[in-house]
Amino acid sequence: MFKLTDTPINPRALCDAVRDPSAGGFASFEGWVRNHHQGRDVASLEYEAFPALAEKEGQRIVEEICKNHDVVAARCQHRTGHLEIGELAICIAVSAAHRDAAFDACRAIIDSIKSTVPIWKKEHYTDGTSIWVKCHSCAEHGH
């Protein structure tokens, strides 16, 4: 249900994987690489994961959310490696009998993944510098 991949994600394949005769609603979320972050011009970025735990935790999250919502099927893929602007970083596909469950579960999955799955993002800026995103917040009091 959750996979890391170092090659481009095919959203159509995820959609097809959750297709089911009992499903009347489908929701998906795609996270794309954006060319700006906090006022800085982003040239490209890199995702690095702690693979074993990222897949385990991602799987746990998708399973748990499917259990708590009336979901027929759900899939999620997250990219690792170097990504250019506009590339797909994450794709979530959820099917359900009705739209509310599909929307809610899709939203819950992305929010949960962002908070606990061990994946880190390094942004390369157009000025040639780069930074591990959020790293600054844990070092904020480090002087």
Next chain:
Amino acid sequence: MKGLLLAGGRSRRMGTDKATLTFHDGKTQIERGLELLNSVCDECFLSVRADQGTDGNAIIDAFGEIGPLGAIASAQQAHPDIAWLVLACDLPLLEEQHLQSLVDGRDTAREATYFTSSTDGFPEPLCAIWEPSSTSIVRSAVDDGNRCPRSVLKNLNGHALPSPGLWTLANINTEADALEIRARLNQTTIVKNITVTYFAQLRELTGTGSEAMETDSETPAGLFEEIRAKHNIPLKRKGMMVAVNGDFTDWTHTLAEGEEVVFIPPVAGG
């Protein structure tokens, strides 16, 4: 020189009042801190919040609840012409000999005398001598809204003494810190071999994907402090997670021989 024992904190991260924890023969941290200070100072004061009651000598925070720097400014305002040996109340591994070496190393011509941190090389503000000549700088920092005694101390014309050791000034902010410190006090630490694997920024900061560590740390929290010191890592444990043998675990986990540890700075997927 007078002693100032800082006991006005609210121990929010710890959840229980650190000042009343006991580590040595049933003595509270406050009782022990005053005993240590009395061994090297003429007179000692307890630094407290306005809403705390206290018997004996006390300096009440005069600048509201703004932390240790406000406590230091309050003491200097009450007695501007003397030096203050300022001490946090949550340093169970600090011994009289360490305070004595601070006093012996004191340079009264400077604005402060302090130990250098072995983890990041910065001054240790809460076991330091703040001379009367630092008074106006401390006060203006407080007036400017600066809450960080470390940054103020760093900018003083201070006299730096070498670190008294990785654990000497270890303080207790979390349950894991308390476990680590108790194991050292009780001398129950065991040396074990741990593999530490690094990803992302930690892999870059340490310059390696993985390393074998021989450690006497009791918990991943202690091991992380060792690693911070070894590789000069600017990240702090707050906000981080830890995994042992491939699963998330608590910082209070007891490390065992052969375990594999991964430290997880704030994540940024999605």
